[in-house]
Amino acid sequence: MAIERTFSMIKPDATARNLTGAITQMLEEAGLRVVASRRVWMSQRQAEAFYAVHKERPFFGELTEFMSSGPTVVQVLEGENAIAKNREVMGATNPADAAEGTIRKRFANSIGENSVHGSDAPETAAEEIAFWFAGCDVVG
Numbered sequence: 001m002a003i004e005r006t007f008s009m010i011k012p013d014a015t016a017r018n019l020t021g022a023i024t025q026m027l028e029e030a031g032l033r034v035v036a037s038r039r040v041w042m043s044q045r046q047a048e049a050f051y052a053v054h055k056e057r058p059f060f061g062e063l064t065e066f067m068s069s070g071p072t073v074v075q076v077l078e079g080e081n082a083i084a085k086n087r088e089v090m091g092a093t094n095p096a097d098a099a100e101g102t103i104r105k106r107f108a109n110s111i112g113e114n115s116v117h118g119s120d121a122p123e124t125a126a127e128e129i130a131f132w133f134a135g136c137d138v139v140g
Ligand code: ATP
Pocket: 054, 059, 062, 063, 092, 093, 111, 112, 113, 114, 116, 117, 118, 119, 120
């Protein structure tokens, strides 16, 4: 298996509850290494650009309003099979469907306020990392 990088975000519902450390610990315990990390309070415009792929979805307004409602922590994670591994540790989008031991099962409030984001494919991982970080900020 190849060493990959993926993009991860700790969402405003989680930073509000002071869960940055607890979530990062779960990622690290799963074998993922934080190779870049920054706290950002994004504007609604930035949220709209980041989530542009969802712009036709009925929850787009709700999603971008929530993502700009407080600080987030943007991170690059590195490890074997990091994209799939991160998705596994995150759990299903809706916490009601998330498996035991996942971040969303443990912490998510709802399908919208679901504590974490993770890239879903190599192409989106590369795009999302480049959206938030310059190459020199990622130190593996
Ligand atoms: P993410 O992209 O944040 O890692 P995901 O890949 O599991 O999550 P997507 O289908 O890409 O899920 O949806 C992006 C985000 O939009 C979700 O994480 C959630 O915050 C929000 N969302 C998705 N479906 C709904 C919904 N039905 N109602 C409200 N918000 C939703």
